[in-house]
Amino acid sequence: MTHCRKKGNRWYYRVTWTDEEGTHHVERAGGKTKTECLQAWREAMVEIQRRGELRKTASLQFGDALNEWLEKEVSINSKESTYDTYSSIIRNHLPNTIQSIPLKKITTSVLQDWLNNQRVHYSRSTVHSCYAVLRAAFNWLVKNRKYLAENPMIDVTMPKMDEIPKSIRVFTADEMSAIFAKWPSGHRYHLPIALAYYAGLRLGECLALTWDNVDLTAGTLTITSTLYDHQGLPILSKTPKSRHSIRTITFGNKLKKELLMKRWQQKQAQCQAGQFYIAGPNGGFVCDRGDGGVMTSNSMKWFGMWCKKEFGSGSFHCLRHTHATMLREQGVGLDYIAARLGHSSMYTTAKFYDAITDKREKEVVELIDKVF
Numbered sequence: 230m231t232h233c234r235k236k237g238n239r240w241y242y243r244v245t246w247t248d249e250e251g252t253h254h255v256e257r258a259g260g261k262t263k264t265e266c267l268q269a270w271r272e273a274m275v276e277i278q279r280r281g282e283l284r285k286t287a288s289l290q291f292g293d294a295l296n297e298w299l300e301k302e303v304s305i306n307s308k309e310s311t312y313d314t315y316s317s318i319i320r321n322h323l324p325n326t327i328q329s330i331p332l333k334k335i336t337t338s339v340l341q342d343w344l345n346n347q348r349v350h351y352s353r354s355t356v357h358s359c360y361a362v363l364r365a366a367f368n369w370l371v372k373n374r375k376y377l378a379e380n381p382m383i384d385v386t387m388p389k390m391d392e393i394p395k396s397i398r399v400f401t402a403d404e405m406s407a408i409f410a411k412w413p414s415g416h417r418y419h420l421p422i423a424l425a426y427y428a429g430l431r432l433g434e435c436l437a438l439t440w441d442n443v444d445l446t447a448g449t450l451t452i453t454s455t456l457y458d459h460q461g462l463p464i465l466s467k468t469p470k471s472r473h474s475i476r477t478i479t480f481g482n483k484l485k486k487e488l489l490m491k492r493w494q495q496k497q498a499q500c501q502a503g504q505f506y507i508a509g510p511n512g513g514f515v516c517d518r519g520d521g522g523v524m525t526s527n528s529m530k531w532f533g534m535w536c537k538k539e540f541g542s543g544s545f546h547c548l549r550h551t552h553a554t555m556l557r558e559q560g561v562g563l564d565y566i567a568a569r570l571g572h573s574s575m576y577t578t579a580k581f582y583d584a585i586t587d588k589r590e591k592e593v594v595e596l597i598d599k600v601f
Contacts, residue, residue: 232244232267232270233259233263233266233267233270235263238261239258239259239260239261240258240259240260240261240262240263240265240266241256241257241258241259241266242256242257242259242266242267242269242270242273243255243256244257244270244273244274244277246277257269257273272333275378276378289331289332289333289376290328290329290330290331290332291327291328291329291330291331291332291335292319292323292325292327292328292329293332294332294366294370294374294376295319295323295328295366297374298365298366298369298370299312299315299316299319302369302373303315308466308468309457309459309464309466310455310457310459310464310466313457313459314358315362315365318358318359318362319362322347322351322355322358322359323359327339327343332370332376332377333377335381336381337381337382337383337384337385339381340363340381340382340385341385341386344356344359344360344363344385344387344388345388347359347388348388348390353390356387356388356390357387360385360387363382363385364382364385367380367381367382368380368382397547397550397554398542398543398544398547398550399547399550399551399554400540400543400547400548400551404540404543405426405551407539408422408536409422411535412532414487414490414491414494415494417516417517417518417519417524417528418529418531418532419487420435420487420488420491420515420516421435421436421516421524421529421545422532422545422548423483423484423487424438424450424484424515424516425545425546425548425549425552426548426551426552427480427481427483427484427487427552428450428478428480428484428552429478429549429552429553429569429570430450430452430478430549431455431469431470431474431546431549431571432526432529432545432546433455433456433457433466433469433470433526434452434454434455434469434474434571435515435516436455436456436463436514436516436523436524436525436526437454437455437456437465437466437469437514438450438452438514438515438516439509439510439511439512439513439514439515440492440511440512440513440515441511441512442511443488443515445485445488445489448479448480448481448485449477449478449479449480450477450478450480451476451477451478452469452474452475452476452477452478452571453468453469453475454466454467454468454469455468455469455470455474456523456525456526457526458525458526458527462525463523463524463525465510465523469571470571471571471573472573473571473572473573474571475571476568476569476571478569488515491515495513495517495521498519498520498521499521502520502521505520506520506521507520507521507522508521509521509522509523529545532544532545533545549570553566553569553570553578556569563575563578563579566578
């Protein structure tokens with residue numbers, strides 16, 4: 230039986246299969262030569278045997294397949310922030326030269342060579358993000374959509390990149406004094422800084438915190454959500470970064486005084502603004518713009534800029550690092566710090582906060598002098 234025939238300058242192949250809807254006859258372009266056409270016919274037959282049908286995936290471009298994964302998988306089963314992150318990686322780091330390749334032409338060697346080439350242009354974390362997105366996307370395209378018989382990412386390895394590990398930035402006592410002097414009580418930056426420093430909250434957790442989740446009598450904060458920027462607009466996520474991030478944190482008298490002062494300041498602002506005061510959800514936002522309105526992470530960008538100007542480095546997240554490091558230096562266990570920070574694994578906590586700090590180094594030197 231002839232499966233291929235030439236029409237004009239191209240060869241075409243014909244396949245037939247039967248399912249519950251009846252018998253299907255399909256003819257498709259197979260290439261410029263008979264050899265190419267026979268190869269295309271064999272691949273089509275393998276797909277029919279594997280799936281029971283032949284889908285129109287020959288012309289499906291890799292970029293279109295990625296968009297389908299984003300819309301039909303990531304947008305439904307992941308957080309909004311995850312969707313934004315994956316979309317940004319695909320948009321900014323996967324060039325059209327890769328996205329325009331037909332999905333069936335994407336091979337392990339194509340992906341490996343592209344990833345290897347990214348070492349020249351990007352940091353290890355960025356390359357690893359691209360690697361992770363490709364693995365997740367192809368896993369779905371193969372197992373869920375069944376667009377490919379084999380996963381080309383299975384044998385792709387993360388390129389080796391020799392980088393000196395970056396040490397975490399911890400603010401000194403003098404730097405914290407300067408920070409609180411720059412943004413004193415009453416400034417909209419003050420309470421987010423205090424929450425991160427005294428309780429170890431992430432920025433998004435600070436901004437999402439509402440008064441219903443603050444127990445001033447028991448001295449606890451309950452973290453149930455996070456807030457992030459989406460194209461300049463604040464998005465309040467129903468849950469924080471992960472399920473482990475849902476937690477209750479105890480706090481001391483210093484943070485209690487800050488919270489009581491903020492509560493009083495908000496009541497004063499509400500009296501002055503009257504009907505123009507913005508009443509937030511669940512008792513209102515603890516950290517607001519001064520009129521009850523929600524802050525965004527973009528609102529805090531000047532903090533990092535000021536730290537780099539005054540100290541040479543630093544960001545809002547360094548306040549969280551400082552909190553955890555100070556606890557560790559006082560002998561607090563890694564398991565407690567991990568639970569307090571909302572880490573999913575104690576390994577993550579140990580990786581960042583079980584390092585040798587100046588204080589611990591000095592203590593060991595003093596111990597050595599006594600022992601030896």
